[in-house]
């Protein structure tokens with residue numbers, strides 16, 4: 001795609017180029033009520049203020065719906081549907097374009113620029129959606145395989161169902177938090193010696209606190225209960241994508257998870273990035289995912305073969321010393337299932353999806369050790385230590401550790417489509 | 433407890449005696465907007481109309497909050513807290529009492545009686561809460577044991593964690609529906625021959641459609657993320673209880689559930705009864721649950737030993753022929769864990785609970801075959817057939833079958849505390 005040039009100063013290398021236009025929820029020191037904004041370069045454009053000052057004068061289709069930009073979440077905007085997201089994004093691109101056909105809207109309107117555009121460092125971001133239900137899938141085949149090897153050996157690493165359906169489980173929606181929110185180390189039941197005949201758990205702060213590098217996708221279209229979303233309709237039901245860190249308490253999980261799956265090991269916090277990149281902005285970066293050598297049932301067959309995003313993902317760990325170490329670099333091509341496949345599978349029973357539902361991809365790992373998206377894989381279930389830049393070592397996260405996930409698409413430094421950061425720092429467990 | 437006599441006609445044997453006063457959401461032919469009501473005998477008292485006509489003149493504490501009765505869910509009323517639920521219930525009891533101190537409010541006010549009291553058969557009930565998150569536990573020890581025997585044999589029937597913590601998993605909130613909503617048989621992936629070396633699933637309507645007899649409890653108090661609800665605070669966080677049928681697709685579940693738990697097998701529908709019985713109304717029926725011979729960690733130790741409800745539960749199946757058969761009769765004493773224990777465990781990691789969250793008890797079965805709360809147990813995983821009154825036989829549910837769960841406490845026919853019915857009828861699967 002060609003670079004879009006802007007009259008507005010967008011730094012080279014910005015994740016929020018004119019090719020992106022991601023949506024989020026912000027508040028500011030002078031106006032504490034959360035509302036809708038887009039990110040552009042190092043700035044946020046406040047769409048509530050923009051709309052109130054005739055910013056959408058060149059886009060009549062949105063005018064009856066402008067109240068959506070005053071909402072404290074993106075749910076109402078998302079519910080307008082993909083065609084509306086598309087025209088709003090394209091209109092904002094055209095307002096910022098060097099040769100904008102609407103110069104009076106913003107380019108020559110310095111008063112509105114002052115009112116509606118804020119440096120990103122001065123805005124507070126908020127959870128972008130009111131999330132009704134959150135479902136976490138397990139579509140990262142390399143992760144599923146690596147973990148399977150650790151617990152069941154290579155012969156049985158993948159379960160028999162793995163390549164036939166996108167394995168997933170219902171997660172906890174209430175503990176999804178926006179980037180920057182501190183994560184308190186959970187307390188819970190831990191079985192210190194799994195080999196003991198008498199299995200008595202102890203109560204302790206989690207000692208195997210881990211990350212999971214994931215993508216999240218938000219739903220923008222509801223289906224009636226009893227009416228599945230077909231694979232061909234699924235794409236239209238997906239609003240956009242965020243980075244996600246599915247914090248995981250491995251020791252709590254190991255004891256609790258039979259027979260009904262992870263519960264407390266996952267419900268204390270899941271961090272997502274603040275700016276939701278529209279599905280349309282990511283379309284140029286669709287690529288083939290991992291090969292599935294299994295014949296799929298028709299309800300999971302997608303017409304297109306390029307169905308996952310090629311996002312360059314990176315995970316960094318900063319210790320209390322302030323020094324950072326890159327733990328992992330990989331691509332989100334490392335998925336066996338696409339979000340449309342997850343949605344089609346989720347709803348095949350008639351399960352009603354709602355606007356604002358969040359789908360997690362599952363942990364994304366490449367084939368190489370340097371591409372692993374969880375510490376569990378990197379330390380081989382606690383056997384190996386990870387050396388950090390400041391000389392420290394880690395198996396799992398310590399108090400004060402800060403994890404930053406970044407993700408970006410494209411190679412033209414003036415036209416990147418990125419996600420900014422997904423950050424969380426570990427606070428000490430409560431003493432109970 | 434002593435019988436409360438009313439000037440209002442409440443049939444003997446009614447679940448909704450003056451000792452009860454359950455809350456729900458109704459609409460009527462003449463006023464389609466859902467709002468709050470209580471059930472009393474064969475009638476509903478519309479609290480929106482009651483409040484608007486000075487019905488709460490004798491209860492000054494509720495007057496600043498009367499807008500909660502015009503809401504389409506109980507969330508706002510529930511959020512007022514247990515002391516407020518208590519005074520509202522007691523005030524309504526006093527308004528209906530034979531010797532009411534407020535005769536002018538309703539007893540001698542035939543105009544308000546006509547406006548605000550409707551026969552139950554003329555009201556439409558709605559889902560009582562906007563449910564943020566729904567968690568299903570597995571606290572029915574006899575059920576867990578019976579199912580464990582079927583799949584793992586008696587020696588390993590219960591997992592090692594079972595008596596140390598209330599096992600649970602996150603469920604699907606969006607598909608919780610109110611009693612009377614039809615349930616469409618789900619389609620999904622089924623492994624016809626689990627013994628085959630090559631495991632290829634087929635796509636089919638569920639053939640092992642089952643019920644799960646459960647109770648549900650609603651949360652009325654939020655906790656901050658990172659701040660557990662202690663076992664001593666948990667009671668104050670519970671609003672009230674409903675009957676619940678956790679419809680389950682056993683064949684879909686068997687194929688999908690490793691390693692992350694049930695997903696599509698449970699997400700197509702969960703039915704709850706329409707009238708929420710307040711925790712306070714159930715307090716006289718607290719009883720000892722099943723004995724736990726394991727020493728509990730302190731965060732799960734409750735002061736009181738009578739911590740579960742003694743509700744007489746019954747499951748009936750009506751076929752297309754119109755004839756009903758009682759499938760099961762048991763008591764909700766058959767639980768190893770109480771709702772306060774579930775809540776304390778759920779939040780011990782700091783998981784934030786929200787007003788309107790729903791906790792399911794897990795399937796409730798007694799020791800006897802006639803007390804089993806699922807067909808899976810009754811048919812011993814498809815081996816035995818269940819004989820019905822009309823001569824038909826069942827292993828699992830057929831299209832057109834209607835399941836009715838009832839539950840009631842107490843022995844005085846003039847002072848029962850019951851739940852009414854939790855009903856769902858199976859519609860044929862969609863042809864895809």
Ligand SMILES: [Ca+2]
Nearest residue numbers: 136212246362
């Ligand atoms: Ca995950």
Ligand SMILES: [Ca+2]
Nearest residue numbers: 568644678794
């Ligand atoms: Ca259940």
Ligand SMILES: [Mg+2]
Nearest residue numbers: 246266269270
């Ligand atoms: Mg999580």
Ligand SMILES: [Mg+2]
Nearest residue numbers: 678698701702
């Ligand atoms: Mg269910």
Ligand code: NI
Nearest residue numbers: 002003004005
């Ligand atoms: Ni260019």
